[in-house]
Amino acid sequence: MMKQKSKASSAALAFCVMLATTFGPSATRASAPQLSDAAGSYGITAASRIHFSVAQVGGGGIAGDFGKFSGNFRIDGNNIARSSVNFTLYPESVETGERRVEDFLKSSAVFDSATYRTVTFRSTSITQTGPDTAAVEGTLTARGKTRKERFSVKLMDWNNRSISFKIRGSIFRSPYGMDVGTPIYSNVVEFDMNIKGQKR
Amino acid sequence: MLQNSKSAFGWVTIILHWLIAVLILALLALGFVMRRLPLDPSLQFSLYQWHKSFGFTVLALAALRAAWHVLDRQPQAPAGLSALERRAAGTTHAILIVLALAVPVSGWAVASTSTLNIPSFYFDWFVIPHLPMAKSEAAESFWTSAHSILAYATLGLVAFHAMAALYHHVVRRDDVLVRMLSTRPQRRRELEKTKSSQVIAKRK
Numbered sequence: 001m002m003k004q005k006s007k008a009s010s011a012a013l014a015f016c017v018m019l020a021t022t023f024g025p026s027a028t029r030a031s032a033p034q035l036s037d038a039a040g041s042y043g044i045t046a047a048s049r050i051h052f053s054v055a056q057v058g059g060g061g062i063a064g065d066f067g068k069f070s071g072n073f074r075i076d077g078n079n080i081a082r083s084s085v086n087f088t089l090y091p092e093s094v095e096t097g098e099r100r101v102e103d104f105l106k107s108s109a110v111f112d113s114a115t116y117r118t119v120t121f122r123s124t125s126i127t128q129t130g131p132d133t134a135a136v137e138g139t140l141t142a143r144g145k146t147r148k149e150r151f152s153v154k155l156m157d158w159n160n161r162s163i164s165f166k167i168r169g170s171i172f173r174s175p176y177g178m179d180v181g182t183p184i185y186s187n188v189v190e191f192d193m194n195i196k197g198q199k200r
Numbered sequence: 201m202l203q204n205s206k207s208a209f210g211w212v213t214i215i216l217h218w219l220i221a222v223l224i225l226a227l228l229a230l231g232f233v234m235r236r237l238p239l240d241p242s243l244q245f246s247l248y249q250w251h252k253s254f255g256f257t258v259l260a261l262a263a264l265r266a267a268w269h270v271l272d273r274q275p276q277a278p279a280g281l282s283a284l285e286r287r288a289a290g291t292t293h294a295i296l297i298v299l300a301l302a303v304p305v306s307g308w309a310v311a312s313t314s315t316l317n318i319p320s321f322y323f324d325w326f327v328i329p330h331l332p333m334a335k336s337e338a339a340e341s342f343w344t345s346a347h348s349i350l351a352y353a354t355l356g357l358v359a360f361h362a363m364a365a366l367y368h369h370v371v372r373r374d375d376v377l378v379r380m381l382s383t384r385p386q387r388r389r390e391l392e393k394t395k396s397s398q399v400i401a402k403r404k
Contacts (some may be wrong), residue, residue, distance in 0.1 A: 058327040109242035
């Protein structure tokens with residue numbers, strides 16, 4: 001009787017271990033995705049979050065989100081370097097929790113959203129930098145000026161239908177003619193984005 | 201020379217008086233321009249920051265001026281002034297000295313209570329901390345009104361003060377204005393006497 005019970009519990013333990021390895025927490029799963037499974041074309045969904053912050057002297061700063069954006073990306077199952085991403089955001093949709101800051105950001109002092117309705121990013125090269133990380137280089141166009149910029153990408157979660165990434169980048173604003181407020185406000189805009197893609 | 205004497209102002213009083221006068225008038229003009237004129241938002245932002253830096257400069261100078269006013273002796277009022285005139289002059293000067301402090305402090309309160317939370321970066325040199333006041337739209341709009349009312353009151357009183365000085369100079373022909381320009385104001389009546397005697401000398 002005793003022996004039987006012990007046998008049963010060890011079997012249960014083995015089952016648990018198996019479960020854990022197969023369907024573990026998403027981070028474990030995301031660290032080793034099968035590229036062939038993730039391959040495909042995705043549309044960027046509204047559940048994504050485009051967060052930015054600009055530091056100010058003495059601590060704190062301005063932080064906010066862009067509510068309106070669109071984009072798509074393609075993951076090449078055979079060669080990640082041949083993947084691509086296109087992204088457009090509408091500065092008119094900037095939200096900071098302070099209307100005067102939003103109006104200022106939309107004004108001719110910063111985005112000049114009446115003249116330049118969109119900010120676009122088109123990837124030119126993608127390099128895998130780790131099992132679940134990559135560097136995306138591309139051209140960023142804002143306020144009529146185009147420059148090469150770089151973002152780091154980390155795979156967060158994925159399944160057969162959808163995928164999500166954490167994307168970070170530090171962008172100097174002065175080359176885009178948006179250096180108003182320096183040096184009170186940093187010249188560097190930190191982007192911290194959660195991009196969710198839905199397979200098409 | 202630096203300190204006031206029985207009958208004349210010293211250089212400390214004279215220099216502080218004119219520095220503060222020029223800065224206050226420039227700040228009034230700047231404040232009007234940045235608030236009332238339709239400006240490019242980027243330029244407007246810069247003008248606000250200049251206004252804050254110069255405003256803090258006035259606050260420091262006005263604090264010195266107030267301390268000097270309390271510590272140093274006051275030269276005697278010119279002879280021939282009625283008791284009422286003396287009292288009016290003394291009151292005006294005291295209120296001006298207080299306003300020169302109150303206007304920048306109320307401006308500091310605007311920056312401190314503003315929900316914009318823009319740091320005061322003194323001439324892009326160092327950060328002057330906000331006053332320990334709660335930030336809210338109501339507090340900001342209250343202090344904005346207070347700052348503007350105090351500023352216009354200062355402008356009014358400065359105009360009165362300047363008119364009085366000109367009245368003394370032109371009508372009364374005393375040395376009230378001149379002694380704020382030099383530590384050794386020659387008595388104007390004596391000056392005129394010297395001039396006329398020179399003319400007489402030349403004729404001879």
